[in-house]
Amino acid sequence: MDLLILFGGFGLAILAGVPVAVSLGIASAGYLAFSGMPLVVIPQKMYAGMDVFVLLCIPGFILAGNLMNNGGITERIVRFATALVGWLRGGLGLTNVAGSMLFGGISGTAVADAASVGGMMIPGMVRAGYPAPFSAAITAASSTVGPMIPPSVPMIIVGALSGISVGKMFLAGAVPGILMGIAMMVTCYLIARRRNFPREPWQGFGELGRAFASAFWALAMTALIIVGLLSGYATPTETAVVACIYATFVGLFIYRELPVRKIPKIIVDSAVSSAAILALVGFANVFGYILAAERIPQMIASTVLSITDNKFLVILLINVLLLIIGTFMETIAALIILFVPLLHLATSVGIDPLHFATFAVLNLMLGLTTPPVGVCLFVCANIARLPLAPVVRAILPFLLTNIGVLLAVSYIPALSTWLPNTLMD
Incomplete structure (x- = not known):
């Protein structure tokens, strides 16, 4: 009862x-x-869930992303992506995906990516002759790349839950994120060829060089974060603080598009976004405490192991469960409630914790593009001023493509473990 x-x-x-x-x-x-x-258990467990040092990364990276975005980063990244791939058939669609891959290294969240890149790309694609549902769909699908490429808020949450190095988690998501981007670009190109979508004119190597130079300081922020973590000179939290200082300097003195008067509002908006995430962490920790008290993790493990103890089948069952959960539960809540029980199950059949964490996060990212609670779907449909149904139909090829990448990452551990184990061991 x-x-x-x-x-x-x-x-x-x-x-x-x-x-x-x-x-x-x-x-x-x-x-x-x-x-x-x-x-009184509620405030106690909420505080315990939020009182984790590594979670300080979250407001830091959110603030850094907002500072860079308000400092002219989105336009520069889209310009560089357009110069790079816009001349191919379906070039603006490819630019959309490439822009999301580059922007993901700044914001760390899929919703920020969908709103920022989508606000520019969806109207631009529609004006250029692309169908509005396709424009919204590819924006929503490509936004899921952001949380896989470092920095990543879900990866920080996983690190706090499991004790896995956040630096390793960041690197573990890099190769899968790049694979997702490439796979979606191939899918976009094939659809564009079949439906004869337009292409942008080739602007020459001169424009490519100028666009890269313009976007360099924005792109360098990702390198700054990774170098800080790999060097061992900074913790993830300290790296987030350095990223905020860097973003402020670039916006004020290099791009000169970050008005000083807007900085207080950016800080407040970032604090509100961070508070919403940490409140979710706190309430989910209470819920997870109750599940642990009721021995739900052990019940899940024993139920699955009574069906099979084959590692490959267990991976399949975990993926099916997370795909279903991701359709109706927000990513961070699902991670906090389910990650530890499923990690216990995964390690019991010999799955590497880092490998499991990577495909679990990737799996739940797909939930951001599936109804009924696919947040990125709603954001992009709203920007395109469309009902949800045509956007859902248009996103199906990209969703199937990403599920293919998910299966590859799930069954080829080296795709997620090779880079962190090589650079950080």
């Missing part, structure tokens, strides 16, 4: 349109009240 109240309350709150963080809090409070446990 207690678990019925827990899961029933959470499900009803979600169906009623209550935000995920609040839904977790309502369900947890109902469970504690019915079971006779003191409600």
